[in-house]
Amino acid sequence: MSASCPICHKPRSVEYRPFCSRRCADVDLQRWLVGAYAVPAEEEDESRPDDSGEF
Helix, strand or coil: CCCECCCCCCECCCCCCCCCCHHHHHHHHHHHHCCCCCCCCCCCCCCCCCCCCCC
């Protein structure tokens, strides 16, 4: 069983792995560039004392 393209779910191409074509690779790149893929981040709490070693 071969994995499929994460964009269109067609069989993967060796040349454009893990995608099936240049088009799907470009679609994925565009999603990264516009921020569609983002890792959620927790904002640091400003009221929390930090561990900077100050007395």
